[in-house]
Amino acid sequence: MKKTTQNLMLCSMVFAVALVISNVVTAKTVTTGFELFGTSVMVPSAVVCYAITFLMTDVVGEIWGPAEARTVVKWGFVCQIIALALILLAQALPAASSEMQTSFDMLLGQNAVFVLASMCGYLVAQSWDVYIFHKIRSKWLAKDGASVSARWIWNNASTMTSQLIDTVIFIGIAFGLGSGWLFDAQMLPTLGAMMLGQYIVKLLLAALDTPFFYLMTRGETVGVENK
Numbered sequence: 001m002k003k004t005t006q007n008l009m010l011c012s013m014v015f016a017v018a019l020v021i022s023n024v025v026t027a028k029t030v031t032t033g034f035e036l037f038g039t040s041v042m043v044p045s046a047v048v049c050y051a052i053t054f055l056m057t058d059v060v061g062e063i064w065g066p067a068e069a070r071t072v073v074k075w076g077f078v079c080q081i082i083a084l085a086l087i088l089l090a091q092a093l094p095a096a097s098s099e100m101q102t103s104f105d106m107l108l109g110q111n112a113v114f115v116l117a118s119m120c121g122y123l124v125a126q127s128w129d130v131y132i133f134h135k136i137r138s139k140w141l142a143k144d145g146a147s148v149s150a151r152w153i154w155n156n157a158s159t160m161t162s163q164l165i166d167t168v169i170f171i172g173i174a175f176g177l178g179s180g181w182l183f184d185a186q187m188l189p190t191l192g193a194m195m196l197g198q199y200i201v202k203l204l205l206a207a208l209d210t211p212f213f214y215l216m217t218r219g220e221t222v223g224v225e226n227k
Contacts, residue, residue: 001216003063012072015056019076020083022049023118027107032201037189041197050166051205054159055212057129062151062217066134073126080119113178117170125166133158155213156206163202171195 001007026046034041053076061069087108095101136154171194176182181191 001059001063001218008060008064008068011056011060012075015053015060015072016076016079018049018052018056019122020079022046022053023080023083024087024108025049026114026118027109032197034197036193036197039190039193041193041200043198043201047198047201048205051159051163051202051209053126054129054162054206055209057126058133058155058158058213059216061130061133062137062155062213066130069130069133070127073130076126077119077123080122084115114174117173117178120173121166121170124169125162128165129158129162132161151217152210152214155210159206159209160203163206164199167195167199167202171198 001011023046026044028045029042030045030047032041032043057069057072060072091104091108095104133154136157137151140150140153141148171191172182175194176191179187181187
């Protein structure tokens with residue numbers, strides 16, 4: 001991918017679309033087919049969409065630098081707020097039938113605790129992703145003989161740790177605090193299984209995005225001095 005304004009805009013748009021759609025489709029849960037602590041592990045269908053956002057910030061950071069990556073994260077948060085406001089507006093408008101309104105509320109109804117959990121997880125995880133990506137990258141490239149071809153190291157390290165942070169924060173707030181599971185000894189295994197199970201899925205997705213990262217950043221990288 002060439003270092004052009006058009007390509008930067010494209011990456012930013014893909015990031016924003018994946019982020020907004022992940023919030024829209026998160027209401028649908030998907031079974032993984034395995035169990036942890038006697039609990040069937042389920043993940044939100046948004047898990048794939050959300051994984052794309054980390055790929056995009058890594059691509060932007062690798063080609064355009066950390067400042068542009070942080071800008072994408074900042075405006076992504078603004079996009080989330082705008083999307084939320086538009087959904088709430090559509091929800092408040094009178095429906096043609098009660099069945100339609102019920103279906104709309106079921107699919108797009110915004111639970112305040114889930115929205116808070118999602119936004120907190122997003123801000124912390126995405127900010128960490130950009131920070132640790134460039135921290136590892138700059139230290140690695142400062143070594144004698146170090147090559148940018150080893151960029152899978154900072155790509156995977158940043159995404160995998162960021163996904164862990166996002167998982168713990170989102171589930172911890174949404175279910176641990178919001179549903180009170182954190183204070184219920186019987187629900188603690190379920191809470192732990194949900195966190196661990198979702199993180200395992202996100203870990204696999206993070207590993208799978210490596211070839212796409214290499215493909216998109218081939219031949220175009222910023223220098224180690226870029227801040």
